[in-house]
Amino acid sequence: xxxxxxxxxxxxxxxxxxxxxxxxxxxxxxxxxxxxxxxxxxxxxxxxxxxxxxxxxxxxxxxxxxxxxxxxxxxxxxxxxxxxxxxxxxxxxxxxxxxxxxxxxxxxxxxxxxxxxxxxxxxxxxxxxxxxxxxxxxxxxxxxxxxxxxxxxxxxxxxxxxxxxxxxxxxxxxxxxxxxxxxxxxxxxxxxxxxxxxxxxxxxxxxxxxxxxxxxxxxxxxxxxxxxxxxxxxxxxxxxxxxxxxxxxxxxxxxxxxxxxxxxxxxxxxxxxxxxxxxxxxxxxxxxxxxxxxxxxxxxxxxxxxxxxxxxxxxxxxxxxxxxxxxxxxxxxxxxxxxxxxxxxxxxxxxxxxxxxxxxxxxxxxxxxxxxxxxxxxxxxxxxxxxxxxxxxxxxxxxxxxxxxxxxxxxxxxxxxxxxxxxxxxxxxxxxxxxxxxxxxxxxxxxxxxxxxxxxxxxxxxxxxxxxxxxxxxxxxxxxxxxxxxxxxxxxxxxxxxxxxxxxxxxxxxxxxxxxxxxxxxxxxxxxxxxxxxxxxxxxxxxxxxxxxxxxxxxxxxxxxxxxxxxxxxxxxxxxxx
Numbered sequence: 001x002x003x004x005x006x007x008x009x010x011x012x013x014x015x016x017x018x019x020x021x022x023x024x025x026x027x028x029x030x031x032x033x034x035x036x037x038x039x040x041x042x043x044x045x046x047x048x049x050x051x052x053x054x055x056x057x058x059x060x061x062x063x064x065x066x067x068x069x070x071x072x073x074x075x076x077x078x079x080x081x082x083x084x085x086x087x088x089x090x091x092x093x094x095x096x097x098x099x100x101x102x103x104x105x106x107x108x109x110x111x112x113x114x115x116x117x118x119x120x121x122x123x124x125x126x127x128x129x130x131x132x133x134x135x136x137x138x139x140x141x142x143x144x145x146x147x148x149x150x151x152x153x154x155x156x157x158x159x160x161x162x163x164x165x166x167x168x169x170x171x172x173x174x175x176x177x178x179x180x181x182x183x184x185x186x187x188x189x190x191x192x193x194x195x196x197x198x199x200x201x202x203x204x205x206x207x208x209x210x211x212x213x214x215x216x217x218x219x220x221x222x223x224x225x226x227x228x229x230x231x232x233x234x235x236x237x238x239x240x241x242x243x244x245x246x247x248x249x250x251x252x253x254x255x256x257x258x259x260x261x262x263x264x265x266x267x268x269x270x271x272x273x274x275x276x277x278x279x280x281x282x283x284x285x286x287x288x289x290x291x292x293x294x295x296x297x298x299x300x301x302x303x304x305x306x307x308x309x310x311x312x313x314x315x316x317x318x319x320x321x322x323x324x325x326x327x328x329x330x331x332x333x334x335x336x337x338x339x340x341x342x343x344x345x346x347x348x349x350x351x352x353x354x355x356x357x358x359x360x361x362x363x364x365x366x367x368x369x370x371x372x373x374x375x376x377x378x379x380x381x382x383x384x385x386x387x388x389x390x391x392x393x394x395x396x397x398x399x400x401x402x403x404x405x406x407x408x409x410x411x412x413x414x415x416x417x418x419x420x421x422x423x424x425x426x427x428x429x430x431x432x433x434x435x436x437x438x439x440x441x442x443x444x445x446x447x448x449x450x451x452x453x454x455x456x457x458x459x460x461x462x463x464x465x466x467x468x469x470x471x472x473x474x475x476x477x478x479x480x481x482x483x484x485x486x487x488x489x490x491x492x493x494x495x496x497x498x499x500x501x502x503x504x505x506x507x508x509x510x511x512x513x514x515x516x517x518x519x520x521x522x523x524x525x526x527x528x529x530x531x532x533x534x535x536x537x538x539x540x541x542x543x544x545x546x547x548x549x550x551x552x553x554x555x556x557x558x559x560x561x562x563x564x565x566x567x568x569x570x571x572x573x574x575x576x577x578x
Contacts, residue, residue: 086119256575263359266310271367273301274499291480299472313356325543368502389507396523406527409491410534420467433459494528
């Protein structure tokens, strides 16, 4: 990774797109752009097998050609690079961010300092060897041992970051230090093998050259740079989401019953939220005010549902996909036990999702009807006009924009999962609960003990609160943004759509033909399916990419799922009998 900051590197890449750099032909890395002149050459270079690269360099560097090369100059430059890399790792290794992430880092920091000193000893010894042609040669073993110890420390910090949280800066330091250590090993291998035999030297050089050529070709790729940055924190974010996803999977009968209860409770609140949105739309307020009202209704409503321990069905896929991805990263398709373990989770996810949908829809619809009818009786006039009822029914038409709008909601569901993981990470990393507990006004109001408990409560739920609130804001503002831009943008959510069907029935005074009701019910089913498929697919893809898993065994997995469905269809609908 580059040594510049995020915005500096971003601006450099962007500026080079506008005005390309002038290559310096005295530098090898600039000459590479003459050979690899396409910005996407790294794609086929990445697929090149090591044997092909070694064969290429053996053809380019026959023995008689190697004798005429000025090896001293080349070795001197490589030695300077070894020294530079060691100093870089030593500097990054004593960064305050690393010390903060590892409480015992004071015990390990001497390793990074010693790496620089050991590299200097190695370089001096090697230069003395090539200048005096001494038979003895430092094989770099001690330097590599120090590099391995530094690598071990970095890995421990990275593992701890999965528990206590990470930051972009910390992830950046860890990644750049690990890359520098790997490059140092490659250069030491080139230096040592060059003194032994040509075959080892070519192997070491081809490995180094392959990685260096890839890095240089991708240096001006904005897409690759952004993907690198996103991966720095993606694992931590998806790990948080995976832990949340485990709570949405029903393994036992009691879990299944609890899912129904929590989803039913959410359905009751969603029925009320849908009515509030109808009232807010009836105000015909200015667009900004309308977006604010819609966002608050959705956002605060979802936060309330979350804090009460209730479940919104469509929130599950974005979370459970992370759990499934963690299993797929360890699966061995030739082992039946591994496949069965994944199939067990898939079956549990299916029955959990069906229970959540059932609880949401089966309560949101009757609550909407009952609430609307009760308020109409109290007011003495229908609270839902026939015109509004027709509009609500039209929004459920499967042949209208309902399905694309449901896909937008599915995308927002996926984003809310990432937002939840991100804020969970930030809360853990910044020790958010302890900070809240230190607020003097809160201590005076609640006392120190209660302030600490309150801080811990907020820290544990920060991700869920922010994820649900911002998800609500996205849902509430999309339609208004579409109006401003003149685009057909809006959202459709299965639970709110079922409540809207109830209010549509009320608007028509229950005089709708059965065909219209069934058509609306079909629209709700398709909206729900779209919500789930889009959010699950995006979340699973992101989680697999974050773990750098390229799962290629979908057919055996799908076959195992199909066999389970034929043999035990009940497991996809109901929990196992106890």
